[in-house]
Amino acid sequence: EVQLWESGGDFTHPGGSLRLSCEASGFRFTDYTMSWVRQAPGTGLEWVSVISGSGTTTYYLASVKGRFTISRDSQKNTLYLQMNSLRAEDTAIYYCVTVLNGYFESWGQGTLVTVSS
Amino acid sequence: DIVLTQSPGTLSLSPGERATLSCRASQSVSTNYLAWYQQKPGQAPRLLIHGASSRATGTPDRFSGSGSGTDFTLTISRLEPEDFAVYYCQQFGNGNSPRYGFGQGTKLEIK
Numbered sequence: 001e002v003q004l005w006e007s008g009g010d011f012t013h014p015g016g017s018l019r020l021s022c023e024a025s026g027f028r029f030t031d032y033t034m035s036w037v038r039q040a041p042g043t044g045l046e047w048v049s050v051i052s053g054s055g056t057t058t059y060y061l062a063s064v065k066g067r068f069t070i071s072r073d074s075q076k077n078t079l080y081l082q083m084n085s086l087r088a089e090d091t092a093i094y095y096c097v098t099v100l101n102g103y104f105e106s107w108g109q110g111t112l113v114t115v116s117s
Numbered sequence: 118d119i120v121l122t123q124s125p126g127t128l129s130l131s132p133g134e135r136a137t138l139s140c141r142a143s144q145s146v147s148t149n150y151l152a153w154y155q156q157k158p159g160q161a162p163r164l165l166i167h168g169a170s171s172r173a174t175g176t177p178d179r180f181s182g183s184g185s186g187t188d189f190t191l192t193i194s195r196l197e198p199e200d201f202a203v204y205y206c207q208q209f210g211n212g213n214s215p216r217y218g219f220g221q222g223t224k225l226e227i228k
Contacts, residue, residue, distance in 0.1 A: 035217070037217075044205065044219055044220070044221050044222050045154075045162065045205055045207075045219040045222075046219065047217035047218070047219070050215060050217070059214050059215050095161055095162075100167075101149065101150070101167065101168070101209075102149070102150040102152075102208075102209025102211065102215075102217070103150070103152035103164060103167045103207065103209065104152070104154070104162075104164060104207070104217075105164055105167075105173070106164075107161040107162055107163065107164075108161065109161055110161055
């Protein structure tokens with residue numbers, strides 16, 4: 001059974017930094033493209049970033065490019081999202097998801113990031 | 118970027134009724150890359166349908182997806198109490214860089 005456990009969400013002020021982690025189990029981690037999808041309070045879903053199984057290819061939502069960095073550690077079966085220069089509009093639940101053929105197959109429970117002055 | 122517009126915003130129905138949810142794209146979407154998700158309050162979204170019409174593992178057969186081009190539909194044949202939730206459509210575009218976009222959601226509520 002695929003399991004994804006996010007952690008690292010917290011409260012921070014604008015301009016602050018956080019690193020989210022997602023521990024994966026139940027599947028061969030390196031076989032899967034992984035992504036982060038976020039959901040601001042009371043709103044819909046927004047894709048944030050994606051990384052290939054090998055970790056060599058990454059893409060970002062335009063509004064986070066240059067501020068967020070996605071990475072993965074195959075030894076630890078863990079996905080990361082380093083978030084710098086955080087803004088109020090980055091406030092959201094961040095979900096770790098597996099990606100298959102362009103859709104989001106398995107989802108973690110999410111971790112809440114709150115950015116406020 | 119392709120914009121997905123879901124309608125209606127809210128759908129009020131009773132258990133046992135049929136639900137029809139619409140997802141319209143601003144440009145043609147490959148049927149391979151259209152998916153539907155269900156989200157209940159306080160929970161993560163769950164994949165229901167991928168490839169426009171293929172049920173994900175564990176999706177009951179009362180859920181069906183259809184459509185092509187710019188118009189896609191999620192149909193729930195007979196609503197069960199556990200089906201009342203928010204539903205999102207999602208598309209993938211694999212041009213120069215990948216694009217993943219979601220519709221704004223349809224809330225299916227008990228009438």
